[in-house]
Amino acid sequence: xxxxxxxxxxxxxxxxxxxxxxxxxxxxxxxxxxxxxxxxxxxxxxxxxxxxxxxxxxxxxxxxxxxxxxxxxxxxxxxxxxxxxxxxxxxxxxxxxxxxxxxxxxxxxxxxxxxxxxxxxxxxxxxxxxxxxxxxxxxxxxxxxxxxxxxxxxxxxxxxxxxxxxxxxxxxxxxxxxxxxxxxxxxxxxxxxxxxxxxxxxxxxxxxxxxxxxxxxxxxxxxxxxxxxxxxxxxxxxxxxxxxxxxxxxxxxxxxxxxxxxxxxxxxxxxxxxxxxxxxxxxxxxxxxxxxx
Numbered sequence: 472x473x474x475x476x477x478x479x480x481x482x483x484x485x486x487x488x489x490x491x492x493x494x495x496x497x498x499x500x501x502x503x504x505x506x507x508x509x510x511x512x513x514x515x516x517x518x519x520x521x522x523x524x525x526x527x528x529x530x531x532x533x534x535x536x537x538x539x540x541x542x543x544x545x546x547x548x549x550x551x552x553x554x555x556x557x558x559x560x561x562x563x564x565x566x567x568x569x570x571x572x573x574x575x576x577x578x579x580x581x582x583x584x585x586x587x588x589x590x591x592x593x594x595x596x597x598x599x600x601x602x603x604x605x606x607x608x609x610x611x612x613x614x615x616x617x618x619x620x621x622x623x624x625x626x627x628x629x630x631x632x633x634x635x636x637x638x639x640x641x642x643x644x645x646x647x648x649x650x651x652x653x654x655x656x657x658x659x660x661x662x663x664x665x666x667x668x669x670x671x672x673x674x675x676x677x678x679x680x681x682x683x684x685x686x687x688x689x690x691x692x693x694x695x696x697x698x699x700x701x702x703x704x705x706x707x708x709x710x711x712x713x714x715x716x717x718x719x720x721x722x723x724x725x726x727x728x729x730x731x732x733x734x735x736x737x738x739x740x741x742x743x744x745x746x747x748x749x750x751x752x753x754x755x756x757x758x759x760x761x762x763x764x
Contacts, residue, residue: 495521496522496531498517502519502534504534505570506529506531512570515568532573532579538563538564539563539564541564541585542560545558546597548596551603551604554645556600556646558596558600558640558642558643559642560592560639561641562592562624563635564636565634567629567632588631599620613640617638
């Protein structure tokens, strides 16, 4: 009997401990929580720390309050040019109103929340891409599109109890069939430009070659003209010197010319000439004084 009495305080402490454990819950720094009473939301404004509830009647649901990343599925959109583009995007979001989030998503279903959020973002993406050309969505206005998407998605997501922190377009691609067509057009254009450049180069080369030929012809003609002038001047000077020498000593001049003729004739062995022995060619060979026979 005394042993049973000794265990009663321990049993009481155990029951109290279990009751306290069942009626207490802890909210971490990165969590948001709400308390339900028979499925109805009672409270949702819980700061991080220890809180209490009524067991059985109350239930606590906790969710991750940190920023979540959601990659949307690749979607096909039409630009203002009626060209298809494939777009990959992602969303950064977090729970802003846990009670509204719980109601809108059917009990805090994150997959449902992301599906609803993705539908809203894709609708706005379709609208924005439909107003712009491919060039604008790829480079010119991509930043503006993302800013508009973030603002609009945040406003639309308020009914889901969600705050949209950022919306980013990761990749914009052309469908495979369009990419092949664009590639072929680009290649054809590059080939056309290359042919044009080669034609211009050939034309420039012909002009340069023709100009070089003209300059060469002019230079050769000028050189030939100057050489003929110099030759004429040299011949005139030579004739003048010969004339002066002849006037000074006609006999010596005649003898010198005969030596030059002999040299020209006999410098190549085997030459054969048929001449009259009494011709002037043998004048100085037969008579050193130059007298005629």
